[in-house]
Amino acid sequence: MSILAKNSEGQSVEIYAIGAEFPSAAAVFEAAQKVRDQGFKWWDVYSSYPIHGMDAAMGLGKSWVSAISLAGAATGLTTAVLLQTIPSVFIYPMIVQGKPYFSLPAFFPIMFELTVLFTAFATVFGMFTVNLLPRLHHPIFNWERFCQKATDDGFFIVIEVADPRYSETDTPKLLESLGASNITLIPRD
Amino acid sequence: MATNFTPEVEAYAKAEMTRQPLVLHKRDLAWVTQKICGIVEEPTPTWWWIAFLITASLSVLTVGGVAYLISTGVGVWGLNHPVGWAWDITNFVFWIGIGHAGTLISAILYLTRQKWRTAVNRASEAMTLFAVVCAGIFPGVHVGRIWMVWFLAPVPQANAIWPNFRSPLLWDVFAVSTYFTVSVLFWYVGLVPDLATLRDRAKTKLRKWIYGLLSLGWRGGNRQWRHYEMAYMILAGISTPLVLSVHSVVSFDFATSVIPGWHTTIFPPYFVAGAIFGGFAMVLTILLPFRAIYHLEDIVTVKHVEVMCKIILLTGTIVGYAYLMELFIAWYGANPNERYAFYNRALGPYWWAYWSMMFCNVIAPQFFWFKALRTNIVIVWVIVQFPNIGMWFERFVIIVTSIHRDYLPSSWGMFHPSITDILTFVGTFGIFLTLFLLFVRFLPMIAIAEVKAVLPQADPHHHAEEETHVHSSQK
Numbered sequence: 001m002s003i004l005a006k007n008s009e010g011q012s013v014e015i016y017a018i019g020a021e022f023p024s025a026a027a028v029f030e031a032a033q034k035v036r037d038q039g040f041k042w043w044d045v046y047s048s049y050p051i052h053g054m055d056a057a058m059g060l061g062k063s064w065v066s067a068i069s070l071a072g073a074a075t076g077l078t079t080a081v082l083l084q085t086i087p088s089v090f091i092y093p094m095i096v097q098g099k100p101y102f103s104l105p106a107f108f109p110i111m112f113e114l115t116v117l118f119t120a121f122a123t124v125f126g127m128f129t130v131n132l133l134p135r136l137h138h139p140i141f142n143w144e145r146f147c148q149k150a151t152d153d154g155f156f157i158v159i160e161v162a163d164p165r166y167s168e169t170d171t172p173k174l175l176e177s178l179g180a181s182n183i184t185l186i187p188r189d
Numbered sequence: 190m191a192t193n194f195t196p197e198v199e200a201y202a203k204a205e206m207t208r209q210p211l212v213l214h215k216r217d218l219a220w221v222t223q224k225i226c227g228i229v230e231e232p233t234p235t236w237w238w239i240a241f242l243i244t245a246s247l248s249v250l251t252v253g254g255v256a257y258l259i260s261t262g263v264g265v266w267g268l269n270h271p272v273g274w275a276w277d278i279t280n281f282v283f284w285i286g287i288g289h290a291g292t293l294i295s296a297i298l299y300l301t302r303q304k305w306r307t308a309v310n311r312a313s314e315a316m317t318l319f320a321v322v323c324a325g326i327f328p329g330v331h332v333g334r335i336w337m338v339w340f341l342a343p344v345p346q347a348n349a350i351w352p353n354f355r356s357p358l359l360w361d362v363f364a365v366s367t368y369f370t371v372s373v374l375f376w377y378v379g380l381v382p383d384l385a386t387l388r389d390r391a392k393t394k395l396r397k398w399i400y401g402l403l404s405l406g407w408r409g410g411n412r413q414w415r416h417y418e419m420a421y422m423i424l425a426g427i428s429t430p431l432v433l434s435v436h437s438v439v440s441f442d443f444a445t446s447v448i449p450g451w452h453t454t455i456f457p458p459y460f461v462a463g464a465i466f467g468g469f470a471m472v473l474t475i476l477l478p479f480r481a482i483y484h485l486e487d488i489v490t491v492k493h494v495e496v497m498c499k500i501i502l503l504t505g506t507i508v509g510y511a512y513l514m515e516l517f518i519a520w521y522g523a524n525p526n527e528r529y530a531f532y533n534r535a536l537g538p539y540w541w542a543y544w545s546m547m548f549c550n551v552i553a554p555q556f557f558w559f560k561a562l563r564t565n566i567v568i569v570w571v572i573v574q575f576p577n578i579g580m581w582f583e584r585f586v587i588i589v590t591s592i593h594r595d596y597l598p599s600s601w602g603m604f605h606p607s608i609t610d611i612l613t614f615v616g617t618f619g620i621f622l623t624l625f626l627l628f629v630r631f632l633p634m635i636a637i638a639e640v641k642a643v644l645p646q647a648d649p650h651h652h653a654e655e656e657t658h659v660h661s662s663q664k
Contacts, residue, residue: 029649063419127420134405153218
């Protein structure tokens, strides 16, 4: 069920979320803890830099990007072992520098380099994928105040109307009681 | 109990123990945004066009030198038997070393929680990339027949020959290309939130569109920051061994050979220390003028400059130790060829290169023991020119003096650079500076989000902490 509201021209538009601005990192930090304790799930805290300790204040666990990195590392290491072993031992076996076909110590540098290379790719692309980026547009950019301040010096809490705890009457009051200003309904398009 | 101190003593102790803030004059978040984005957003200043014209013209020398080399052959360079590696590899090692400071700042100082790195990491990482670009030119073109350069890559091919995976030269191909790729990724990840800031401030549609695409739609929600910070930490974690490995692998090019003066186990750590030493010198060389031009004194404070001088002092001293240890082992090892190689370095026909290296790398940084010199920006800039010069001489000494006289006196010879050698190298400074000028013009040269995060008010417990201080002094 979608939630509608009237815009300035009197047309009814679908609402994506309710947004609120906070004056400081300390204020948004305390507010986030309260919102978390209220049991909200579909919400986020926006700031121009990562706020230390905010993951716990929002009730978020450890990021699992590290698992993607580990998978990348394993792929890179395997690739390097196969890349060096298959030609040196099976396809083009040749005695070079009097070393055995399978000369593991001499293969270490490339094993290391490819492990690092694949880990870096997995980490970066994994992080953007988990963050659902790149993305050309997002409903939150319909909020003008957010666009002006979010990457500058603003602190925002945005609660999506899709959240089961969202209430048209209580949620704005909650945000207001936490010291928020500019409480705004953000249209979906 | 410790509560017997008078308030004056307590106030004095507190003032003594308080750290100097990383950003001076109690600047706020909006100031940081405005200051750094302002550099990119202002109309292009006249000095920029003049500087750009000079550096771009200079870079034509490398383009011309390389075109002449490829069209004519490696004979246009001064190298010949027995000196088969000369300025090409010297320049390669010189430039690749300069990159190391950027990765050290972005990775190792991140893992060791050195928060001052935030003011200088973006520009230093950019320098890393541009230095590796300059470095990559030389091994690329020194092969002589550049259309055969794909032999370096492990591609299945009809010749039934694969690259020799036991060769350090091939390790080097992997090490340098991995280093460049990972540095680009790390740099770009750091740029994304700042590109979003530029996007949100853009006045024209075109700017908004370009910075919007480059920032990938970054929103700055904590659910994004959470994964972002994890990714950043992992990148720092893998870049730390990577940066140590790159110059180690470069040093293997020499250390695994049997040439006297090259065949030593001290090379990897000695090369890495030298790379960081030379890299920081270049960072200060480039950053200090831009600090003055753009009035970044509140972000890149004297304290930052001082800390970097201390790193130069430390690594310069490590390099000095390595030079002396090389001499000691050459004597102690009792190998006549090894002994002669070092005697020849210091007192042979290239003595001037050896002593230039010694003076620039070992003596010159010792001035940084004095705080008055470390905190004087002009003196710092003058002193760091010595490592810049000295590190080039170091590579020249290692490469040329070792191979111009090896085991067989009948094959001894001298190396003299050709004019093409010289101009091609001079041109790389043009390429390096041109790329840096473009970077300063179009991208935030200081990591906005990271500088904000080290401001005192960025800490969510900032106010709470101040209150406890007041309470404890009232007790």
